[in-house]
Amino acid sequence: MARKALRVQERLIVALDDPALPQALALAKRLRGVVRTVKVGSALFTAHGPEAVARLRAMGFGVMLDLKFFDIPSTVELSCRAAGGLRVSLLTVHACGEPEMLAAAVRGARQGARRVGAAPPAVLGVTVLTSVGGRSARQLRAEVLRRAARAIDAGCNGVVASAREAAALRRRLGRQPLIVCPGIRPARAARADQQRVATPREALAQGASHLVVGRPITAAADPRAAARHILEEMETVNGC
Numbered sequence: 001m002a003r004k005a006l007r008v009q010e011r012l013i014v015a016l017d018d019p020a021l022p023q024a025l026a027l028a029k030r031l032r033g034v035v036r037t038v039k040v041g042s043a044l045f046t047a048h049g050p051e052a053v054a055r056l057r058a059m060g061f062g063v064m065l066d067l068k069f070f071d072i073p074s075t076v077e078l079s080c081r082a083a084g085g086l087r088v089s090l091l092t093v094h095a096c097g098e099p100e101m102l103a104a105a106v107r108g109a110r111q112g113a114r115r116v117g118a119a120p121p122a123v124l125g126v127t128v129l130t131s132v133g134g135r136s137a138r139q140l141r142a143e144v145l146r147r148a149a150r151a152i153d154a155g156c157n158g159v160v161a162s163a164r165e166a167a168a169l170r171r172r173l174g175r176q177p178l179i180v181c182p183g184i185r186p187a188r189a190a191r192a193d194q195q196r197v198a199t200p201r202e203a204l205a206q207g208a209s210h211l212v213v214g215r216p217i218t219a220a221a222d223p224r225a226a227a228r229h230i231l232e233e234m235e236t237v238n239g240c
Contacts, residue, residue: 122178
């Protein structure tokens with residue numbers, strides 16, 4: 001059971017979206033020992049930059065740096081080189097970019113990690129945001145698959161996509177690439193600004209490798225208990 005729980009813990013990523021570093025660190029402290037990886041997005045990173053990553057890593061967390069890099073290839077390469085030097089575990093780049101940009105992201109991340117003697121972060125291509133609606137499921141799935149294939153062909157380690165496309169992605173990409181799914185909501189939880197959501201059980205059953213959970217944990221009265229509840233649900237899925 002302990003070995004099984006450890007594997008599940010590694011698949012849950014908690015999004016720290018509070019731009020105030022003291023509050024983010026206080027929340028992370030409450031989750032320590034239950035959660036292994038946290039996500040630093042644009043709000044927290046814009047406010048506090050590399051310090052936020054360093055402080056969280058010092059607490060023992062792996063960090064997913066979610067800045068969704070998108071620019072000309074040389075700029076993306078430099079940005080990902082800097083990110084790799086921060087010793088993050090995962091980082092994101094927009095998969096709507098051209099193959100040259102995506103390949104530059106991978107190259108930069110590896111160079112940055114090598115310079116500090118760290119393992120290279122997994123580079124994830126962000127396909128279509130989970131807040132996007134207004135199109136048919138078929139249209140969205142086709143767009144996600146196109147962007148995902150582009151990212152993997154360019155050398156990315158995986159993709160970020162809604163759980164609603166995870167099964168199609170797993171069939172197309174095979175078992176190896178990471179499929180990281182945000183928009184995860186426990187049953188009866190509010191959707192907020194998310195459109196294409198799924199429960200933890202649904203997402204894993206569809207082929208997700210990692211789940212990103214924000215407000216259902218961070219806004220809970222007891223974040224530690226909320227995280228444990230999600231982990232318990234994840235443990236009930238075959239193969240986890």
